[in-house]
Amino acid sequence: MSNQTIWEARRWASSFLTERDREANVADLLLMHHLECSRAQLLANGRDGIDPELFAQFEKDIRTHAEEGVPVQHLIGQEEFYGRDFIVNGHVLIPRPETEELIVAVTDQLKKKGWSDQTLNMVDIGTGSGIIAITLALELQRVSMKAVDLSPEALKVARENATSLGAEISFYEGSFLEPIVETGEKMDVIVSNPPYIPESDRSSLSDVVVNHDPELALFADDNGLAAYRAIVSQVPKVKAEETLLAFEIGHNQGEDVSAIIHETFPYANLNVIQDINQKDRIILAWL
Numbered sequence: 505m506s507n508q509t510i511w512e513a514r515r516w517a518s519s520f521l522t523e524r525d526r527e528a529n530v531a532d533l534l535l536m537h538h539l540e541c542s543r544a545q546l547l548a549n550g551r552d553g554i555d556p557e558l559f560a561q562f563e564k565d566i567r568t569h570a571e572e573g574v575p576v577q578h579l580i581g582q583e584e585f586y587g588r589d590f591i592v593n594g595h596v597l598i599p600r601p602e603t604e605e606l607i608v609a610v611t612d613q614l615k616k617k618g619w620s621d622q623t624l625n626m627v628d629i630g631t632g633s634g635i636i637a638i639t640l641a642l643e644l645q646r647v648s649m650k651a652v653d654l655s656p657e658a659l660k661v662a663r664e665n666a667t668s669l670g671a672e673i674s675f676y677e678g679s680f681l682e683p684i685v686e687t688g689e690k691m692d693v694i695v696s697n698p699p700y701i702p703e704s705d706r707s708s709l710s711d712v713v714v715n716h717d718p719e720l721a722l723f724a725d726d727n728g729l730a731a732y733r734a735i736v737s738q739v740p741k742v743k744a745e746e747t748l749l750a751f752e753i754g755h756n757q758g759e760d761v762s763a764i765i766h767e768t769f770p771y772a773n774l775n776v777i778q779d780i781n782q783k784d785r786i787i788l789a790w791l
């Protein structure tokens with residue numbers, strides 16, 4: 505195909521995607537990327553022709569997404585999170601909208617506590633692309649932010665994002681809280697969206713997720729609870745006098761993660777927050 509109009513390209517791509525059980529809106533996302541325009545411009549300029557070279561790149565991306573399940577975010581190289589664009593690739597989890605609720609929950613909680621205008625020691629465990637650490641650092645401003653990941657490749661992406669978005673973060677390579685224990689510092693806030701999918705759920709995940717998000721970001725042993733157990737067991741070594749522990753959790757993990765926290769911190773003041781679909785999504789625990 506060549507010398508297509510924008511409208512023809514949208515029509516071809518939407519039906520190509522739909523016939524292969526992919527979401528049709530990927531067509532617009534990829535066109536906006538290749539033509540460097542907004543969706544409004546796509547709609548308004550539907551009769552404009554597309555440069556054949558650009559169309560060829562667009563067509564290749566549509567086929568790659570439809571046939572191999574490569575996520576559109578990997579093809580574009582970025583994803584929006586909390587109003588900012590983050591670089592993403594196959595070494596990091598693609599930011600999910602659910603995680604934006606963790607940002608809201610933590611910032612609200614700190615405001616309620618009257619902690620939002622004092623300098624806080626904060627750590628994001630399993631930072632991936634850095635979305636949580638960077639967003640909280642930029643939203644709260646007065647934080648001394650650390651971020652940990654086991655994956656050096658993920659940390660490279662997180663560092664690039666911190667630099668391009670102007671956030672000051674200290675990054676550490678290591679397992680969960682271990683590098684923070686080594687610093688000897690105490691944390692006022694510990695945030696994490698750790699891997700929490702049970703291995704038994706693998707077959708129900710889409711190929712876009714299971715073949716393209718990193719294994720290390722998705723799956724956890726012990727029915728998806730292993731990372732929570734590991735993190736909570738390390739918390740006593742880095743806990744300040746009072747510490748907020750905030751986890752993103754799987755949709756049915758509220759009770760189990762609450763029990764894990766209560767085993768180590770019997771007096772924790774704990775709150776399970778549900779998402780817009782009324783599924784468990786976040787646990788906030790004052791320790």
Ligand SMILES: C[S@@+](CC[C@H](N)C(=O)[O-])C[C@H]1O[C@@H](n2cnc3c(N)ncnc32)[C@H](O)[C@@H]1O
Nearest residue numbers: 597630631632653654679680697698699720721
């Ligand atoms: C669910 S992803 C979350 C990424 C990012 N925070 C987000 O919300 O998009 C979990 C992250 O934990 C990291 N991870 C897995 N096991 C880890 C460990 N033992 N220590 C530190 N990070 C780990 C993975 O590399 C991955 O980046």
